[in-house]
Amino acid sequence: MLTMIAEQIVNGIVSGSVYAIVAVGMTMIFGVLRAINFAHGEYYMLGTFGAWFAIEYLELPYPVAIVIGVAATAVIAVVVGQFVMQRIVGAPPETGVLATLGIALVLQNTVILVFGGGYKFFSGGYIEPVSIFGFTLAEQRVLIIIVCMLVFVGLELMVTYSRFGKAMRAVSQNIECCAVVGIDVPQVALRTFILGACLAALSGVLTAPVNVSVYGGMGEIITFKTLPVIIMGGLGNVRGTFFAAMILGIAESLVATYVGLQFRDTVGFATLMLVLMWRPHGLFSMQARF
Amino acid sequence: MSSNDLSLPAPRRDLRVLFGVALAAAACIAPLFLGNYGLHALIIALIFLLPAHGLNLLVGYTGLLSLAQAAFFGIGAYTSGLMAVRFGTPFYLNFLAAGLLAGAVALPLGIPALRLRATSFVMCTLGFVIIGQAIAKNWIGLTRGDMGLSGIPKPYFALGPASFTVSGTVSFYYLVLAIAVIATVAVYLIVRSAAGRNMIAIRENETLAESVGIPTWRYKLVVFMISAAFAGLGGSIYAHYLTVVSPLTFQMYYSTTMLIIVLGGGAGTISGVVFGSLLFVGLSEALRIAPEVRMIAYGLCLLALVFWFPKGFAPLMDRFWSFLKERK
Amino acid sequence: MTGLPILEISGLHKAYGAVCAVDNVSLHVDRGEICGLIGPNGSGKSTFFDCATGLTRPNAGTVKLDGQDITGWSLNRIAREGRMLRSFQKTVVFGALDVEENLVIAGQMFTFPGLWSTFGIGAAARDRVVALRERARELIKIAGLWEVRHQPAGKLSGGQQKLIQFASMLMPEPKLILLDEPMAGINPKLIERVVESIRLANEKFGVSFLVIEHNIDVVTDICERIVVLDQGRKLAEGTPDEIVHNQAVREAYLGG
Numbered sequence: 001m002l003t004m005i006a007e008q009i010v011n012g013i014v015s016g017s018v019y020a021i022v023a024v025g026m027t028m029i030f031g032v033l034r035a036i037n038f039a040h041g042e043y044y045m046l047g048t049f050g051a052w053f054a055i056e057y058l059e060l061p062y063p064v065a066i067v068i069g070v071a072a073t074a075v076i077a078v079v080v081g082q083f084v085m086q087r088i089v090g091a092p093p094e095t096g097v098l099a100t101l102g103i104a105l106v107l108q109n110t111v112i113l114v115f116g117g118g119y120k121f122f123s124g125g126y127i128e129p130v131s132i133f134g135f136t137l138a139e140q141r142v143l144i145i146i147v148c149m150l151v152f153v154g155l156e157l158m159v160t161y162s163r164f165g166k167a168m169r170a171v172s173q174n175i176e177c178c179a180v181v182g183i184d185v186p187q188v189a190l191r192t193f194i195l196g197a198c199l200a201a202l203s204g205v206l207t208a209p210v211n212v213s214v215y216g217g218m219g220e221i222i223t224f225k226t227l228p229v230i231i232m233g234g235l236g237n238v239r240g241t242f243f244a245a246m247i248l249g250i251a252e253s254l255v256a257t258y259v260g261l262q263f264r265d266t267v268g269f270a271t272l273m274l275v276l277m278w279r280p281h282g283l284f285s286m287q288a289r290f
Numbered sequence: 291m292s293s294n295d296l297s298l299p300a301p302r303r304d305l306r307v308l309f310g311v312a313l314a315a316a317a318c319i320a321p322l323f324l325g326n327y328g329l330h331a332l333i334i335a336l337i338f339l340l341p342a343h344g345l346n347l348l349v350g351y352t353g354l355l356s357l358a359q360a361a362f363f364g365i366g367a368y369t370s371g372l373m374a375v376r377f378g379t380p381f382y383l384n385f386l387a388a389g390l391l392a393g394a395v396a397l398p399l400g401i402p403a404l405r406l407r408a409t410s411f412v413m414c415t416l417g418f419v420i421i422g423q424a425i426a427k428n429w430i431g432l433t434r435g436d437m438g439l440s441g442i443p444k445p446y447f448a449l450g451p452a453s454f455t456v457s458g459t460v461s462f463y464y465l466v467l468a469i470a471v472i473a474t475v476a477v478y479l480i481v482r483s484a485a486g487r488n489m490i491a492i493r494e495n496e497t498l499a500e501s502v503g504i505p506t507w508r509y510k511l512v513v514f515m516i517s518a519a520f521a522g523l524g525g526s527i528y529a530h531y532l533t534v535v536s537p538l539t540f541q542m543y544y545s546t547t548m549l550i551i552v553l554g555g556g557a558g559t560i561s562g563v564v565f566g567s568l569l570f571v572g573l574s575e576a577l578r579i580a581p582e583v584r585m586i587a588y589g590l591c592l593l594a595l596v597f598w599f600p601k602g603f604a605p606l607m608d609r610f611w612s613f614l615k616e617r618k
Numbered sequence: 619m620t621g622l623p624i625l626e627i628s629g630l631h632k633a634y635g636a637v638c639a640v641d642n643v644s645l646h647v648d649r650g651e652i653c654g655l656i657g658p659n660g661s662g663k664s665t666f667f668d669c670a671t672g673l674t675r676p677n678a679g680t681v682k683l684d685g686q687d688i689t690g691w692s693l694n695r696i697a698r699e700g701r702m703l704r705s706f707q708k709t710v711v712f713g714a715l716d717v718e719e720n721l722v723i724a725g726q727m728f729t730f731p732g733l734w735s736t737f738g739i740g741a742a743a744r745d746r747v748v749a750l751r752e753r754a755r756e757l758i759k760i761a762g763l764w765e766v767r768h769q770p771a772g773k774l775s776g777g778q779q780k781l782i783q784f785a786s787m788l789m790p791e792p793k794l795i796l797l798d799e800p801m802a803g804i805n806p807k808l809i810e811r812v813v814e815s816i817r818l819a820n821e822k823f824g825v826s827f828l829v830i831e832h833n834i835d836v837v838t839d840i841c842e843r844i845v846v847l848d849q850g851r852k853l854a855e856g857t858p859d860e861i862v863h864n865q866a867v868r869e870a871y872l873g874g
Contacts, residue, residue, distance in 0.1 A: 036409055087597060093409045094355050098553070098596045101546065105589030109582040117582075220542070224420060227413055266424040273417040276410055277402035484726045484747060485736035487715075491723045494712040497673070501706070502786065503698030503727030512733065 007135065008253045014141045014210075016249025017148035021203040022222060023229040023241045024155060025196030031172035031236030032192040035088045035096030039080075039104035040200055041223030045216065046073045047201025048122070048208045049111055055124045062124035066205045073201035074194060076107070081193045086186045090175070104223070112216035125209020140209045147206060151199065152242055159238065168192055172236055221265060228272035305614040317467055321460045328576055329463050335572030336470040337527050341544075342551040342563050343477045344520030349549075350557030351481060352513045353493030355408065358399075358415035360544035361422040362392040362518040364537075366525025368426065371439045371535040381445030381456075385469075385526045392522025393515045400514040404507060416542070423540035438536030445530050466527060473520065478560055480516070489513060490558075521548075543585070547571065550588050553595050556604025561611070565603060622685055624649045624794050624826045625670075625702070630679030632662075632669050639665040640676070641850035647794065652820055652827040654841030654858075656834075658871055662850040663830045664707060667796055671704045672696045684793055698727050703787045704796040709779045709803075713772025717763055720771050720782055721754035722747065725789035750789070757785040761815070777808045784815055788823065795819070797829045801836055809833075813840055838862065846870070 026040045051069030054060045060068065080103055088096045126139035159165035167188045171178050178185050200222075208214060225248070233244030248268050256264040321329060341359045348354050366388035373384045403414045426433050433439070445465060446455040456465050480486055491499040492506050500506050529535045547570070555566020570591075574584045595602060623646040632640040640662045647653045657663055669676040672693040680689045683700045696702050712720050729746045730736045736743075758767050761781045766774060771782055780800070787795050800816070801809055813836060819825045831837045837844060838858040846854040846861060848870040854861060861867055 036413070084593065084597075093412075095596050097355065097409070097412050098549075098592050102589040102592030102596070105546065105585045105592070109585040109589070113580075113582045113586070224416075227416075231410070231413065262428055263424075266421070269417050269420045270424075273414065273421060276406060276414050276417070479739050480737060483737055483739060484730055484743060485733075487719065487723050488726065488736060490715060491712050494714055495710050497693075498706070498710045498712065499723075500693040501671075501697055501704060502724045503694050503790070504723075505692075505694045505698075505727075505733060508733055 004257075005254075008257050009250055010135050010137065011141075012250030012253035013246060014137075014144055014249070015252060016246035017144045018203050018207050019225060019229055019249055020148055020242050020245035021151055021206075022200045023226045023233065023245050024152070024238055025199035026226050027230040027233065027236055027238065027241045028168065028192055029085075029196040030230065032168055033085060033089050033096070033189050034093070034175075035085070035100065036093075036227070037193075037196070038097060038100040038223060039107060039219075040100075040196070040226060041219035041221065042104050042107040043073050043077065043197040043200040043219070044204035044222045045111065045219030046076060046107065046204075047198075048204035048214050048218065049115065049216075050201070051124070051205040051208060052120055052122050052214045055122070056120075062126075062209075065124055066202070069205040070198050070201045074198050077194045077197035078190075080197075081190045085193045086189055089185060089189050104219070108216055108219060115216065117216055120214040122208040122212055122214050127209055138210065140206070144206050144210075147202070151202075152238075155238060164188070164191065225265070225268045228268040231272055232275060306611065309614050321463060326459050327578075329459050331572050331575035332568075333459070333463055333466050333531060334575050335567045336466045337524055337531065338547065338551060338571045339470050339564065339567040340473050340524035340527070341521035342548050342555075342567055343473055343560075344517035344524075345548045346552045346557060346560070346563045347477065347480065347489070347513050347520075348517040349552055350559070350563075351486060351489040351493060352510060353496075354510060354514070355412055356415040356514075356517070357412060357542070357545045357549070358418045359517070359521045359548045360540055360542065361415075361418040362396065362521035363525040363528070363544055364419075364422050364426065364540040365392045365395055365518075366522030367529040367535045367539045368433060368439070368525075369522070370526035371442045371529040372432070374442050374530070375439055378443075380447060381530065382447065384530075385445075385523060388526035389519040389523040392525070393519030396515040396518035397511070400511045404510050404514065416545075419540055419542060419545060423537050426537035426540055433537070436537060438534055438538075439529075440534045442529055442533045442535065444533070462531060466531075469523075469527065473523070474560065474564065477520075481560065485509070493558075546585075546588060550591055554591055554602045556602040556607055559604045559607060562602060562604045562607050565607060569603075622649070623647055624651075624684055625828065626682040627670060628680050628682075630666065630669055630676050630681070632665055632674065632676045638850050640669060642679075643847065643850070643852050644679075645845050645852065645855070647826055647828050648843075650820070650824060650826055651843060652816065652829065652841050654837045654844040655828060655830045655847065656832070656837055656844060656861075657847035657853070660849070661847040663847055664798060666847070667704060667798055667830065671702065671796060694727070701728075701790065701793045702796065703790070703792045703794075705783055705787065705798050705800060707798045707802060709776060709783055711771035711774075711779050711782050714770055716769055717758060717767045717771055717774070717782055718751065718754050721757060721786055721789055722750045724786035725750045725753065728790035753789060754785075757788055760818075761785045762811070776803055777805050780804060780808075780812070781815075784812065788819055788825070791823065792825055794826045794828065797827060797831075799830050799832065801831060801833045809836065816840055834862075 022040065022044055026037050029035065029037050029040070047069040049069075050072035051065040054065035054068040055062065084099055084103060088099055126143060128139050129136050130139045130142060132142060159168060167183050170181070170183055171185055171188050175185060229244045229248055230241055233241035251271070252264045252267050255267050320332065324332065341363050345356065345359050348356050369391045370384040370388040373379045373387055399418060403411055406414055427435050444455055444457050444462075446453055456462050488499065488504050488509060491502070491504060492509060496506050525539065528539070550570050551566040552563055554570055555564070556562020570588070574587070579587075625647040627646065628644045630640050630643045643662075643666060655663055655666070665674065668674040669679070670681050672691050672695070675690070680687060682688065683696070683702050686700070688696055688700050691700065712723060715723070726736065729750060758764055761784070763778060763781060763785070766778065771779060774782070784800070797816075800812055804812065816827060816829075817840065820827060829837070829841065841858060844856065844858055844861045845852060846867050853870055854864050854867050856864070
């Protein structure tokens with residue numbers, strides 16, 4: 001019984017890692033651009049499609065496919081960032097909502113149009129099981145957890161010590177002063193956005209071997225799951241987002257096993273709704289804090 | 291000292307009435323010119339006009355961005371469908387019940403939601419759609435889950451011994467046309483009333499509106515409920531037209547479409563919304579544009595609206611009306 | 619100077635964490651009086667207004683309007699039921715609407731009995747709006763805005779917007795108007811017109827005033843009594859003459 005629960009929790013940590021990598025990108029984008037990126041899940045989808053394409057049509061091995069998936073998303077992110085996301089900085093909140101909704105529609109449906117709406121099979125990845133601490137997991141799942149740790153440690157270092165990280169913190173705290181101090185706000189915004197989109201793509205590529213099916217509409221669900229995570233973790237709060245993502249992953253896993261699989265995908269937003277309606281200030285600090 | 295608007299050199303003709311009559315005539319004889327598919331496109335456009343009117347009151351007049359229309363659309367569709375299938379009640383009862391229930395549900399949802407700031411409010415409204423779909427999928431006892439309700443009867447009216455079933459596309463068109471006209475008139479009356487002015491005041495500057503005695507929070511709640519009721523009514527007709535209802539009625543797609551109609555047509559104007567529905571929904575249906583292409587077009591429209599055309603077609607419509615009014 | 623003051627505030631206190639914006643301030647405004655509220659920047663005058671009019675919740679204190687306890691009432695209720703209106707330092711208007719509509723809206727909630735009645739389309743509702751429009755036009759003429767009355771308020775100059783704001787407050791026949799720096803940013807030529815409007819409203823319509831203002835000439839000209847705030851506390855109170863010669867007041871403004 002206990003091992004069963006422990007197994008679910010480990011599964012939850014794996015999902016949580018996936019959500020964490022996606023969510024941290026979205027929360028950083030909010031911190032710097034002050035915009036909720038409703039298209040964020042689409043970059044997850046684009047990374048997955050890029051990798052799938054590399055494996056199916058270019059017959060490249062999985063590690064290379066990872067790079068291709070992220071790189072393809074990066075290219076698209078540069079275009080979207082230059083023409084749309086930069087203009088959202090300083091605009092009223094409705095602008096960000098509508099613009100990112102528009103981007104989501106365009107990205108999602110272009111992919112469906114080009115590749116067709118059916119489910120595709122993702123054949124790469126390390127799906128051999130491996131035994132760790134008495135648990136048997138697919139290697140890919142362990143890889144996900146490891147990458148998640150690396151990402152967060154890397155981000156923590158970057159935000160604290162690198163020049164870019166300091167610029168990000170400055171823009172998120174006081175955007176008016178940044179121009180005075182000589183920080184190129186549009187550039188910081190653009191780079192933060194690209195970083196966030198690439199993280200989402202990375203998460204998609206890493207998860208594809210586990211989920212196996214790839215389809216154009218897969219990004220929407222990711223967006224819907226990431227929104228609760230960043231709100232409850234505290235908008236712009238990297239550490240809070242990590243914990244919120246883990247909690248969501250574990251909660252989903254437990255709900256799927258003990259309440260019913262059909263409720264798993266609703267846990268996130270249902271919890272968010274409860275929090276919004278009863279405790280509008282979230283569970284963690286709402287101040288933009290990296 | 292007063293300025294006399296009538297002291298002009300030559301009399302100007304007010305063509306607005308003429309235009310209105312021509313439009314009404316065209317609408318009435320449309321079935322003579324349009325094939326079944328063209329009528330279908332018009333019907334869909336007119337069905338979507340109702341939730342769009344509601345959303346316009348919320349977004350265009352009161353200044354509240356909401357993605358929840360699909361949720362109330364779905365509630366209306368299920369209410370009407372369930373009543374027709376389970377109780378065999380006549381259409382007008384299902385229709386009214388759909389609107390009333392959707393509006394009533396909006397009350398307990400709106401009270402906590404309207405306390406939130408703009409971004410959180412938008413997310414909360416999105417949540418209503420997602421939760422709505424989850425309920426529709428999982429409350430199998432009521433909704434039959436993913437299988438949905440099918441075999442919803444065509445609308446029928448009973449007057450004593452006489453009864454009339456709206457079975458063909460043409461008669462359905464006239465039914466929807468009548469409802470759409472009544473709805474448009476109703477929205478027009480709301481907008482021209484003192485309440486309509488107060489809504490605009492809230493949109494322009496909420497604190498200033500408060501300072502002149504307008505209870506802004508209560509207005510927002512009332513408009514939220516009215517908007518939901520309109521969506522519910524639209525959902526009811528939708529259910530009876532398609533004869534099926536499924537959890538897929540609770541989809542962002544519908545909220546997005548209604549948003550495009552309102553923002554693209556011209557938020558804060560009535561003629562703009564009517565035009566928007568005919569253009570964005572009617573035209574895309576009539577041209578049988580593939581759903582993916584349509585959504586890409588909607589996405590690009592949203593981007594264009596946000597950055598270049600915040601008023602949508604409203605300025606063009608304004609010029610058109612002025613042209614008609616003064617025949618320059 | 620009839621018995622009961624129109625506004626009586628006791629012990630108003632508002633602190634933001636460790637910073638005390640309004641420190642236990644009490645003041646009153648007599649019926650028909652024009653009372654001035656002055657003090658150096660940061661002395662808590664605007665916060666005081668915000669607390670008195672329901673925009674902010676004070677930590678402590680009571681506010682009585684015409685004998686009625688309105689402490690804790692919302693901004694819109696104080697305006698609608700209490701008939702105490704306030705202006706804002708930063709002039710605001712309903713930008714997309716024309717001048718006449720701005721004034722009509724400013725009077726609506728005072729003639730319509732409640733929220734639901736504003737949805738009415740019957741003759742009663744129409745009559746109310748007609749009456750509002752007539753009153754609006756009168757005020758527009760007095761304010762000298764007749765030529766621009768159909769222009770969107772957002773496109774008019776700052777001074778014209780201030781006049782709109784002032785005319786708005788006279789739409790409902792208020793008991794008391796709180797003016798927050800009415801002369802700020804006004805073309806010197808228009809200052810006289812604003813002063814006249816205040817006097818007109820006070821003498822002809824019987825409106826009492828509490829005015830925050832930095833322009834000492836204007837304050838000493840129109841106010842019968844002046845209250846001085848400094849660092850959130852009431853420093854002095856008296857006639858313009860007394861205040862101008864008050865040593866502590868001079869120090870607060872010149873020293874520190």
